[in-house]
Amino acid sequence: MFRQGDVLIVPIERMPCGLQRLACANDCVVLAYGEATGHAHAITAAGVALFRDPEREAMFMQVAGASPAALEHPEHGTIHIPPGDYRIIRQREYFPDANRIVED
């Protein structure tokens, strides 16, 4: 389990069914955009794919191949993520009316 700022990467046994693969440009996958700062949690590597579960608004990531993928962010240290399947969880904050995703 890895945490980079407000993004948590949790290893899972296997990918759930019924996921949609998200498009990515130039082998760059973005786990989360920082709406306030414009900074993003991103991986630039071939063999990394992001998926979305349309039922649960959940996000998943697959790191294929033999070597770890580098998750980068301008304000946080780089994290090397070993090959495997992961669930991506954005940090949330409590509000009396409804919880909100933390915007950094």
Next chain:
Amino acid sequence: MAGTTARLTPRQEARLAEFAQQWTQIGLVTHPADRSRAEAAIRDMYLCAGLAVPKTIVWCGSPLTMGLSRAINLRADQGNIIAAQVPEEVRAKLRSSVADGAGLDAGYCFQAHVEHNILIEVQSNVRASVGKDVWDDVMANIRDEVGAGVWGVGVRNDLGADISLPDRNVRAHVSESFRAIADAQRSAPILGSYRFFHDVVALREQTEKLAGLWALAQSADSVLPHQNICWVSERHHTLKLDDDADLHSLEGPACAYPDGFAIYAVHGVRVPSFVVERPREVTVEKIDAEQNAEVRRIMINRYREGEEIHGAAAFLRDAGGRKIDHDDKFGTLWRREIPDDEPIVLLEVVNATPEPDGRFKHYWLRVPPSMTSAREAAAWTFELGPDEYTPEKET
């Protein structure tokens, strides 16, 4: 009268949405009032109710000044006393509408005659002509649809919320004035439903007494109808709603009228203007003094708006909270009790990566009030239980 209509025909059914859309638009219009059409509508409304037309029609810049103008007219002997209790900026708005009705005896209040009684009569006529299925169908597809898109009438009873009248009797008299207002534009949900029965189901005779109200809804905001004077209000020129059609604006008033009367609201909760316009004036003292829990919650969210640390985190920092747990790995948990509302509980966390100047940034994340440990709170922010949250690397 034709026999009872048991079902709408497919062709009639197909027009429900058109009426819902049209009357939602009528409810939301922000154009200036169409004064000549409104005055004709008022006369029609009186005639439909079997009444002689009023001697004078007095235009007011908002429902607020309309209610106050009528309150002053009805207590001619105390008019100056009432006016004197109204804040200066409101008094200035009142001058012309008070002058227009001055010296004239308003006579009986006709709110029930022109609005309530006619709606009851039309309702019983329509129900006698259509089966329950048709009635329910039209109410669900027009009244409820339009009602979901047009802001509620509840705010009207609260028109004077922003003006403080020190004298209790004056306050009661003015409140009664606001309650005597006959709505037109904001009765769009029910007026649109009856218009459908009139135009599409051909229940002309059964609904024709609404002619005046239908036209008024399309030309002005509302009226305060009396025997000799009918006060009528301009429409709002600004109207901002959230997705639930509740009054909502964080920049300027959510609803405003030509004479300057403005309603500030956040997701349907009326707040003092400074909470929206000048959040710098929201202080810990004012938050603690606020009696209404919903308003207080909004004030806390607006506290130190625009600063990096704002809202509940800044409030707890400045107002003082109790430290309930500290954990070197997961952070510090703070709590502050709020009268008549749930406590604010915040997790203070420190960035794992230093800033360029070597300092470590602190964040405050609000968590549910049931949290008792920093670890539990940190895990909650990632949708995990306290024992599931075991990050091996954090940056």
